[in-house]
Amino acid sequence: MTPSQMHLPDWQEMDAAPEQGTRLCSLDAINASGAKGIDFENGDKRFSLFLVMAKDSKPRAYVNRCPHAGTPLEIFPDRFLTRGRDAIVCASHGARFRIEDGLCTSGPCAGKHLTKIPIETIGSNAYIARAQNSRGSK
Numbered sequence: 001m002t003p004s005q006m007h008l009p010d011w012q013e014m015d016a017a018p019e020q021g022t023r024l025c026s027l028d029a030i031n032a033s034g035a036k037g038i039d040f041e042n043g044d045k046r047f048s049l050f051l052v053m054a055k056d057s058k059p060r061a062y063v064n065r066c067p068h069a070g071t072p073l074e075i076f077p078d079r080f081l082t083r084g085r086d087a088i089v090c091a092s093h094g095a096r097f098r099i100e101d102g103l104c105t106s107g108p109c110a111g112k113h114l115t116k117i118p119i120e121t122i123g124s125n126a127y128i129a130r131a132q133n134s135r136g137s138k
């Protein structure tokens with residue numbers, strides 16, 4: 001099986017995944033560099049996600065795992081975007097993903113998606129969406 005054929009499990013089944021309603025960060029924290037990485041730990045298990053601000057000023061969240069080889073996308077903290085902040089980029093082999101839906105538009109995993117995490121914003125903070133809001137970003 002090649003890396004691009006690996007099955008990515010539903011994010012909620014991943015080790016140390018946060019519960020619905022978990023506060024993630026402020027919108028200011030995302031806007032500072034256009035993206036914000038957050039890690040959750042449970043014992044020796046770790047779950048990593050990142051939030052990005054889209055052009056519609058609504059944040060999106062994805063599991064920090066490239067569909068090509070399953071590695072985290074960034075090398076430096078919060079560096080998930082291209083220099084022009086117009087796409088998500090994987091630092092390992094340069095795959096680029098649309099901010100709005102996580103579709104890989106170029107690179108070794110073209111046509112695949114990042115795993116989207118439903119979130120909601122309440123006031124100036126982003127949270128893991130609760131069940132009634134779990135279809136996408138609000």
Ligand code: FES
Pocket residue numbers: 066067068069070071090091092093094095107108109
């Ligand atoms: S791990 Fe190869 S492009 Fe992301």
